Structure formats: C-alpha cells, structure tokens
Amino acid sequence: MKKVLIIHTGGTISMKENKNTGEVNTEGEHPLEEMVPSLSSIAKIQDEVLFHIPSPHMTPSHMLQLGSRIHEKLAQEDFDGVVVTHGTDTLEETAYFLDLYVQTRKPVVVTGAMRSINEIGSDGLYNLITSIRVACSDEAQDKGVLVVMNDEIHTAKNVTKTSTSNVATFQSPQYGPIGIATKRGIFFHHTLTKHESYPIQAVTNNVVLLKMYAGMDAALLRAIQQTQLDGLVIEALGQGNIPPSLVDPLREIVDNGVPVVLVSRCYQGIVQDVYSYNGGGAQLKDMGIIFANGLTGPKARIKLMIALELTKNKHDLVAMFA
Numbered sequence: 001m002k003k004v005l006i007i008h009t010g011g012t013i014s015m016k017e018n019k020n021t022g023e024v025n026t027e028g029e030h031p032l033e034e035m036v037p038s039l040s041s042i043a044k045i046q047d048e049v050l051f052h053i054p055s056p057h058m059t060p061s062h063m064l065q066l067g068s069r070i071h072e073k074l075a076q077e078d079f080d081g082v083v084v085t086h087g088t089d090t091l092e093e094t095a096y097f098l099d100l101y102v103q104t105r106k107p108v109v110v111t112g113a114m115r116s117i118n119e120i121g122s123d124g125l126y127n128l129i130t131s132i133r134v135a136c137s138d139e140a141q142d143k144g145v146l147v148v149m150n151d152e153i154h155t156a157k158n159v160t161k162t163s164t165s166n167v168a169t170f171q172s173p174q175y176g177p178i179g180i181a182t183k184r185g186i187f188f189h190h191t192l193t194k195h196e197s198y199p200i201q202a203v204t205n206n207v208v209l210l211k212m213y214a215g216m217d218a219a220l221l222r223a224i225q226q227t228q229l230d231g232l233v234i235e236a237l238g239q240g241n242i243p244p245s246l247v248d249p250l251r252e253i254v255d256n257g258v259p260v261v262l263v264s265r266c267y268q269g270i271v272q273d274v275y276s277y278n279g280g281g282a283q284l285k286d287m288g289i290i291f292a293n294g295l296t297g298p299k300a301r302i303k304l305m306i307a308l309e310l311t312k313n314k315h316d317l318v319a320m321f322a
C-alpha cells in the first residue's frame with residue numbers, strides 16, 4: 001500500500017457551517033482531520049495540521065513554511081506522495097509557489113472544497129479522496145504541483161478559480177485540465193513541457209500587483225512609487241497595452257531599476273509587443289518591461305517574488321519569464 005502525507009492548512013474544506021446562522025468558519029475542532037482515519041483503505045496516511053486558517057489569511061511566508069515542511073517530511077520518511085488541503089480563494093497562489101519551490105519528483109497535490117464539511121453536497125471529503133488517489137498514481141510523478149478538484153487534475157501553473165461558489169470553479173483557461181479522475185482510475189492526457197524549481201531561503205521582496213482599467217490615471221502608480229517597491233506586476237489590457245497616462249510614471253519606475261513584469265487581464269491568450277501606439281505593447285517592451293506569458297497577475301507576482309530572491313539581473317529575469 002502506498003504511503004501519503006496530508007498537510008492541512010485550513011479553508012472551507014476544514015470548516016463547518018453553523019446551522020442556525022448559515023455562516024462558515026474555522027472555529028472548533030478540525031472536522032476533516034477527524035475523518036482521515038476512515039481513509040485507511042486507500043493508502044497508508046500520515047496527516048498533520050500545519051495551519052488552520054482561511055486562505056485569504058495566507059501569506060508568502062506561510063507558503064514558504066509549507067514548502068519547507070514538505071521538504072522536511074520527504075527527507076525524513078519515504079512517502080509516495082503529498083496532499084495539501086487549502087482554502088480555495090488563494091489556492092492557486094500557494095500551489096504555484098509550491099510548484100516553483102518544492103524539489104521532488106513525487107506527486108504533490110493541492111485540494112480544497114467549495115462547501116464545508118457538514119453541508120449537503122459537500123465536496124471536501126470527495127476531493128480529498130481523489131487527491132490521495134492522484135498522489136498514489138505513478139503517472140502523477142514529475143508533473144510539478146497538481147491541483148485536484150471536482151474529478152479534474154490541473155497544473156498549478158495554469159489553474160485558476162473561475163467561480164465564487166460553483167464546485168466546478170477550478171479551470172485551466174489556456175489548456176484545460178491535464179488529467180481526470182474516474183471510478184476506474186487516474187488518467188493523464190498531457191505532459192509538461194517545462195518545470196522550473198528555485199531554491200530560495202526566504203521571501204523578502206515587496207512585489208505589487210496593479211490591474212489596468214479604462215481611464216485609469218497615474219495617481220495609483222505614483223503612490224506605489226513612494227513605497228519600498230522591489231518589483232511590480234502590471235495586469236495590462238488585451239495583448240499587453242496600458243492607458244497612455246501611465247506610460248511616463250511606469251518609465252520612471254523601470255528607470256529606477258525596479259523590475260516590471262507584464263501579464264494580461266484577459267482570461268486567455270498571451271501578451272505580445274504588437275501595438276506601437278502610445279501605451280501599446282511595443283512601446284512597453286522597448287521601455288524594458290518583462291513580458292510574462294501564460295501566467296495570471298497573482299501568479300506572476302509569486303514568481304517575481306521568488307525570482308528576486310535569486311537575482312536582480314534584468315537578463316536573468318527576462319529568461320526566467322520567457
């Protein structure tokens with residue numbers, strides 16, 4: 001029988017609904033942990049509660065602590081795979097952080113739930129069972145960190161929460177899931193083209209994420225220049241364009257040596273230096289802005305924070321985001 005480590009961090013999967021008020025909270029015992037012994041027919045399981053927090057309370061230092069704990073446990077014992085339970089609001093950020101940080105060929109699966117454990121149609125225990133099955137699958141090795149929800153297997157890099165409440169919320173808009181789970185087995189239909197991992201010791205850099213919108217003025221950009229800014233991610237419009245009023249303040253930020261990474265606020269597609277009008281992608285590329293493809297704003301921020309722990313060199317950063 002395979003041996004799986006489960007690390008709980010909190011989220012709705014670890015919460016209960018108050019039947020009088022309908023409110024959901026982390027108060028009281030850990031209802032999911034109490035159910036783990038009943039899963040002993042699927043795998044040999046060891047589990048621990050690292051955090052018991054809603055995922056909006058998650059920070060990069062929690063993520064680093066979680067990643068270090070996975071390294072520590074994998075070095076101590078011969079687990080076949082790891083499952084992390086997590087709130088869904090920031091699940092994709094933690095999963096991508098772990099994808100870039102954790103160095104192992106073994107499956108590392110992150111899962112959560114949209115309905116708390118005592119609600120009708122609760123998806124928590126089901127997602128946990130599916131995740132354990134994926135973590136036990138030989139085919140799940142060497143695929144980076146995976147996100148398993150609602151019978152689908154997604155890469156940490158591509159997955160995003162698309163609905164506030166639907167159980168089918170996690171989708172990979174660019175490429176779809178890389179596998180599915182059914183009653184009969186775990187099936188993969190894509191392989192990874194590239195997997196990166198970066199050995200960092202701390203997360204110390206302040207990276208800000210700013211979303212562009214029609215008619216945006218320069219005030220916000222000017223305000224963040226007053227802060228200790230180590231990096232900036234711009235969620236640009238369309239293929240990578242910004243309102244003209246932001247061009248000059250952005251150029252100042254770049255000229256001050258702050259790395260600026262560009263992604264799109266669009267649901268699908270990549271950023272490119274196509275348009276040469278004022279604020280167009282061609283102008284931004286000439287300015288020295290780094291184009292990041294296939295990442296959402298929050299994930300580009302996670303990657304820039306990690307990258308800045310290793311290098312401040314512009315050419316290295318461009319290569320890391322290429």
Ligand SMILES: NC(=O)C[C@H](N)C(=O)O
Pocket residue numbers: 010011012013053054055056086087088089090112113114115
């Ligand atoms: N479904 C969830 O887990 C949402 C919750 N607010 C959390 O992320 O902690």
